[in-house]
Amino acid sequence: MKAYHWDELLEDEDLMELTEEAISPRTARRIPWRQLGALAACLALILCLANYQALAAAMKRIVDYFAGVGAAEQGTQVLVLDAPLTWTDDTWTYHLNAYQAGAYLFVQMEYLSTELEQGADISDGVPDYDLQAELLPPTDWDASWLPQKKALDRCSASYEDLNHWESPEGAALREAGYRTYGSHSNLFQVGAFSSNNYRFRITFTNSSASKGYQTFTYEKELNLVPGKAEATVSDSRTFPEGTITVLVSKDGSGVTNFVDWSPELTGDSSIHALDLQFIGASGKQYPAGFHNTYLEDFAHVEYYPRFPVDEPIAAVEITGVLFEDPSGAWQHNYENLNWIIPLT
Known part of the structure; x- marks a missing residue:
């Protein structure tokens, strides 16, 4: 970065006058507007130089807002579902949302039940399900696909008893008739395999003593369209x-x-x-x-x-x-x- 000297920022006449004022006894007299302007410009430049890196970083952080996505850096290609996928199975209602930003595909699922299901292995009565989420290629895909370690995500779904939610959101969900809430997120780094269509398979496994071994599998088509900021x-x-x-x-x-x-x-x-x-x-x-x-x-x-x-x-x-x-x-x-x- 270039170093600036006072004689480069002020004219000779202004520099002489300001120097005289600095070494002369202080008196209550008005500084001419021209000098105030020069001082203000000089101070602004010094502050800008001192904060150059911070300002440059802030200028680079320009983002757009996409519904269902949140913030995405400007210039990033964003693909979204037309609308979240929703389906019901017995007492459970499922909501699935997905979007692709650059080389990443993000899938968010929420589950709501009208019953508080009992699980003998959990003290608060909320069931404990193991979860396997797998990203599959489109039906007509005829090339190589993601390595298994990148296409498969094993985790535990997070379930909560809504009676424990003291927030307004919890009260609203209970008022709507729900008793159990669950959610999980998956992130797939699709990279060069990125597409606007995928198949997403979710398998839940519950091995509680009260219900025995249970497996539920759902497969959904993820048809993505360009998102609009x-x-x-x-x-x-x-x-x-x-x-x-x-x-x-x-x-x-x-x-x-x-x-x-x-x-x-x-x-x-x-x-x-x-x-x-x-x-x-x-x-x-x-x-x-x-x-x-x-x-x-x-x-x-x-x-x-x-x-x-x-x-x-x-x-x-x-x-x-x-x-x-x-x-x-x-x-x-x-x-x-x-x-x-x-x-x-």
Whole structure:
């Protein structure tokens, strides 16, 4: 970076006058506007030079908001489902959403049951299912396919008793008749095998003592179409951990955010979450559903009204922000923020 000297930033006449003022006794006299302008320009340039790297990094972080996706760097090809896939089996209702951003295919599933199923091996009564998710090529695919280790994901589905949810979202789900909630996420690095069509196979296995060995398998077609970036309203706030930038779709249907972390946390695995509500034109507050998923340096962060809203969304209110280290080393919670982002 070039080093600047005062005589390069100011004219000789201005430099002489400012030097005389610096060494002369201080008197209450007005500085000419021309000199004020020169000083302001000089100060602005110095500040810009001092923060050049930070400014350059901020300029590079330009993102779009896609419904169902969250934030994606501008220029990234994004493919989405036309609508989430939904089906019902016995007491369970399943919701599957998927999108592809660049070389990654992300699949998010949620399950809701109207019953609290009993599992003898879990103290809170929520069943414990092992899960196998497999990404398969389109039916007419006739070339090589992803290696098995990249196409297959084995994990445990996360289930919760909704009676334990004290949040407004939990109350709304119980009011709708649901008793059990489950979810899981899968991330496939498709790379050169990326397509706009896949088959997704999910197999659940339950070996509880009360029900014996049970297996459920579902196979769904993932037909993806180009995603369209939403018009958004944005706002930012800075905390010791970093600056959060929030993007709200102009119709209020979705919210995403990202963090420019402070230098001390850059490269850390730190995560964050917002406590927010949607505010209708009448002033009524609506609870938010959310996806805050962090997988292999891949983040899916999005908030949305959990249930249909029968009036225009006028604003989003963020009452709290949580920063934490997943290992439990530290956690910082900021409450009562009164951070309101109006949409009109």
